[in-house]
Amino acid sequence: MELSQRQKKILRAVVEEYIDSAEPVGSRTVQQRAALTCSPATIRNELAELTREGYLDQPHTSAGRVPTAKGYRLYVNELMRERELTDDETETINRKLRDRVAQLDKLIENVGHMATELTSYPALTISAAAAVTVKRFDLIYLDQNSFIIVLLLTGDTVKNKLVHLPFSFSQNTLQRLSAVFNASFTGIGEEAITAELIDSTERAAGDTMGLTSVIASFVIETLATAGGGANVSGEANLLKLPEFKDPDKAHRLINYLSDAANLASLPGGTDFGDVKVLIGPENAALELKDSSVVLASYNAGDNMRGIIGVVGPTRMDYSAVAAKLSYIAGGLSKLLAGGAPPSGYGKLMIKGDDK
Amino acid sequence: MELSQRQKKILRAVVEEYIDSAEPVGSRTVQQRAALTCSPATIRNELAELTREGYLDQPHTSAGRVPTAKGYRLYVNELMRERELTDDETETINRKLRDRVAQLDKLIENVGHMATELTSYPALTISAAAAVTVKRFDLIYLDQNSFIIVLLLTGDTVKNKLVHLPFSFSQNTLQRLSAVFNASFTGIGEEAITAELIDSTERAAGDTMGLTSVIASFVIETLATAGGGANVSGEANLLKLPEFKDPDKAHRLINYLSDAANLASLPGGTDFGDVKVLIGPENAALELKDSSVVLASYNAGDNMRGIIGVVGPTRMDYSAVAAKLSYIAGGLSKLLAGGAPPSGYGKLMIKGDDK
DNA sequence: TTTAGCACTCTCCGTTCCCGAGTGCCAACG
DNA sequence: CGTTGGCACTCGGGAACGGAGAGTGCTAAA
Secondary structure: OOOOHHHHHHHHHHHHHHHHHOOOEOHHHHHHHHOOOOOHHHHHHHHHHHHHOOOEEOOOOOOOEEEOHHHHHHHHHHHOOOOOOOHHHHHHHHHHHHOOOOOHHHHHHHHHHHHHHHHOOOEEEEEEEOOOOEEEEEEEEEEOOEEEEEEEEOOOOEEEEEEEOOOOOOHHHHHHHHHHHHHHOEOOOHHHOOHHHHHHHHHHHOOOOOHHHHHHHHHHHHHHHHOEEEEEEOHHHHHHOHHHOOHHHHHHHHHHHHOHHHHHOOOOOOOOOOEEEEEHHHOOOHHHOOEEEEEEEEEEEOOEEEEEEEEEEOOOOHHHHHHHHHHHHHHHHHHHHOOOOOOOOOOOOOOOOOO | OOOOHHHHHHHHHHHHHHHHHOOOEOHHHHHHHHOOOOOHHHHHHHHHHHHHOOOEEOOOOOOOEEEOHHHHHHHHHHHOOOOOOOHHHHHHHHHHHHOOOOOHHHHHHHHHHHHHHHHOOOEEEEEEEOOOOEEEEEEEEEEOOEEEEEEEEOOOOEEEEEEEOOOOOOHHHHHHHHHHHHHHOEOOOHHHOOHHHHHHHHHHHOOOOOHHHHHHHHHHHHHHHHOEEEEEEOHHHHHHOHHHOOHHHHHHHHHHHHOHHHHHOOOOOOOOOOEEEEEHHHOOOHHHOOEEEEEEEEEEEOOEEEEEEEEEEOOOOHHHHHHHHHHHHHHHHHHHHOOOOOOOOOOOOOOOOOO
């Protein structure tokens, strides 16, 4: 059954008022908020109807109305006014995106913090690469006992490790190893690195000291962990909300969030720019059943994509949050797509004169 | 005034009982806990005395006793029995320290998590290097538009950055730059990198394209941020404690902790192996006035040192926490002092067969 | 000096009670 | 017939109250 214009107006007023106040909304309040010309009595009739239809709920007989998940869903799909970001907000986001950091994962983490600050809800970031491989190897000789492994991965992340060994080797050995690894270890995934491959590499390099294993171990470790990562920030913001006045409830949700494995199971596939909203029971995880999650995807180029999102109570300012996340994800995609122009290039950063 | 043997026994019983129960301790309970032969009435007299002397406090006239900061202090200094770690605990710590990670900062972060798990209190880590300098430069040529900067810093951390440029350069140029930077930028602190130095380096390298600035910027950025870092984990554990049943209180403390700048002001100088305990009002920061902090220092070699600690209510199992932190810090020092033996060397890690 | 006894104090918790917000329904109205 | 004012009703929440229990301080006796 289709809702009348007036019913929609009323539903919107209830949702928005409840988002602001966190308290059941009465008929009088709706009248004021929606600037309706009819009387509270009329509104009561409509409220009763909306309640019958499952858009609203009553905590108890003589209380005001509270939106149900169904109510929020309708609100998000149809009633919500697209919220434009203020110049201030876009300016803040742009500025923060501009002074980004050397490492990709730190950058994403920072963006997460930014989302927390802007929405004052906990933010989560998830990044995943379809298949990470090594694009290039380098071994830097330091002295006869130590060298640095430098790996350039797809997605243009660089990983490295300093290795000290209890025996000595020559610069030549390293060069040979470097060549062999570049030949046989590039472009392959973690699963392709078998004991046989390592064996044959060892023979090809004429390595008698086990250097090959050391390097191979690092490659495996790197590929295994470089694939993605999840990060949560600003969990403490939940504690400000009235729905988490019970520390236990907050604790359960925070615990759930801090286990990165849980986040991986969030549904990912949204189009870039699009924002996905999961309201209360629409979440698969039990711990999120009375919270909402707003997600936006970003594109990091080179088969890498990621999600940035926030978690909050079902009573959440969906339009503001969605607008902000969408803008952030868009900005991040743009930033990463451009092949990562050199930071600091052109403007020399001397400490102190930067900001 | 010196406390009698019996008074000390009683004080200890009160502190330990309160640590366990979080509730004011009565005379009968003390009698049982301390296994005293005298009657509750006698103990009441002693409790009254201890209260007069400021070691204990009474929430209200007819309640049991609660230790004051002064009481905890005496307990920590004199009364506390050294807690030996169980084999299980040392085993856990050793195992976790063993499978450490490639990057130093990740390692420290992991150790923080470990401290949280073992003590079930929020853990903090702070690391600081007296003066970070670059020990060695390398520039890896990728193609005519891109290269990787690799910096080996004191403390044997390696930092890197991938640089794409909108114009092309030759492998030769990079080699020349590399040599020049190795000559003039190594061994100097961030503050020594002046515009003049960059200018003269640029001239020495015959660099006409501004590559020098790009690299210098990265060096400055790296030195500025590599100096140290703070990290907090497990804040949510506070929510389990009865003293934080007020979400606001928890929120304030967590907020304080999550601002890394605050942590830097914690007093640092402890001898390695020694553990520093700050009880309630002994803390300088207002936000910590009714919490306690236990800190242990570790030595990361090469002028690097750090602190690992936990934060909890004044009612904290000091002896267990101190023993654990001390052991962790000791293990970490040993691990880092040995010049970081190669991870994975000798035991090849193939995913899946590791644990 | 220790102990038993006792009166006293204070918190905690359950009960009761009232207030007010808000509802549903009904009858009247344009 | 939709809308409106009126009214009785419901229910949660906070204040007020009271008893139970835990623990104390004091006193007097051992």
